[in-house]
Amino acid sequence: MKVMLGTRNNGKIVEMRRLLEPLGLELENQTDTDIPSPVEDGATFVENALIKARAVSLASALPAIADDSGLVVPALNGRPGIYSSRFAHADATDTENNNELLSQLADQASRSAYFFCCMVMLRHPIDPTPIIAYGQWWGEILSAPQGEGGFGYDPLFFVASHDRSAAQLPADIKNQLSHRGQASQQLITQLSAVFHTDA
Numbered sequence: 001m002k003v004m005l006g007t008r009n010n011g012k013i014v015e016m017r018r019l020l021e022p023l024g025l026e027l028e029n030q031t032d033t034d035i036p037s038p039v040e041d042g043a044t045f046v047e048n049a050l051i052k053a054r055a056v057s058l059a060s061a062l063p064a065i066a067d068d069s070g071l072v073v074p075a076l077n078g079r080p081g082i083y084s085s086r087f088a089h090a091d092a093t094d095t096e097n098n099n100e101l102l103s104q105l106a107d108q109a110s111r112s113a114y115f116f117c118c119m120v121m122l123r124h125p126i127d128p129t130p131i132i133a134y135g136q137w138w139g140e141i142l143s144a145p146q147g148e149g150g151f152g153y154d155p156l157f158f159v160a161s162h163d164r165s166a167a168q169l170p171a172d173i174k175n176q177l178s179h180r181g182q183a184s185q186q187l188i189t190q191l192s193a194v195f196h197t198d199a
Helices: 008-021 044-059 081-086 092-104 171-177 178-199
Strands: 002-003 024-029 064-071 112-124 133-139 158-160
Touching: 002 008, 002 044, 008 024, 008 064, 008 171, 008 178, 044 064, 044 112, 064 081, 064 178, 081 092, 092 133, 112 178, 133 178, 171 178
Parallel strands: 002 024, 002 064
Antiparallel strands: 064 112, 112 133, 133 158
């Protein structure tokens, strides 16, 4: 079955393709089409994930999988949250967002944080029962970036269980631990049940 991935983030595409491989789906990349990214004007991760999935499903006439994810820092009242990719400004780079996070945490005693992911699948654009999965990954924010791997806030996200940043983790280990890995496993479980029922 062909399914459109609702993202233009190349880092996410690589991760999602690897994580969803057990489903045996023929995953199409939004980056290979002229489908524009919709305005993410939801107030929550789940709303934005549904906006993305609905837009690409409508434009492609295919089922769609999309996620909305970000970094949540309790000491910053949950910021950057749904604005993680545009924390510094609308067109911010990963480096600019990381610098903004470090600046805002400079006077904070607590540096606890977690990555959150909501991943959804729509069978068609007006699917009334979307499949929704979640993942949450706790860590600490470092005082300076460490590692060259990953993307986004990975160089600042310290994983105590492995004594290194998310950017220093091998891809297979990161996918086992991460918020997106957790959400993918939930989605796979739910989709497997749906496909078995449909069969």
